[in-house]
Amino acid sequence: MSFISSTLLTAAGAFVLISLTIVYRLVRGPTMQDRVIAVNVIGSNIVITIALVAAATGEKSALDIAIVYALLNFLMSIAISKFTVERGGVL
């Protein structure tokens, strides 16, 4: 395994560990918006992890998955913040 791919895989593992610590705020967060922020940050960390793994293993089609995941992550935040204001809740 070359130097670049091992470096990128180590960085991807560090991103996964950091996301696991943010799960504390997701479980504990006093308000609903705290949880949405935690989910948003975990989602963007997952996008970065997919891109890093794609670069480390040379799996180029995984970048498309990362792009779609980023788009869904943004849509989720916008939809939840809009529905909580105008309709008094997501459901």
Added chain:
Amino acid sequence: MTPREILIALLAAGGVFFAFVAAVGILRLPDLYTRSHSASKSDTLAAGLALGAVALTFGSDLSTVKAVLLLLFMFITNPTAAHAIARAAAEEGIEPWTRDEEVDE
């Protein structure tokens, strides 16, 4: 090691560092608005650095264009999402934290 490999390693390490800063801010800061501030700024910088490392790794290829587009997309949408969430919280009537109150952990 070539200079390009050193640059990729530095960018990846910077991304991990700023993601760590964002995680510490989200876990330790006292209220929703300060947490949103930490999440939007540090996490956007971490995404920019890490995706820059990805774009450098692919070299001259179509995948580099995809990585740069993903970088620009996250650079625009990450602060926008944080702003929308914080504004929804403000319109729901959640008060910002001040120095007099206790920290509600």
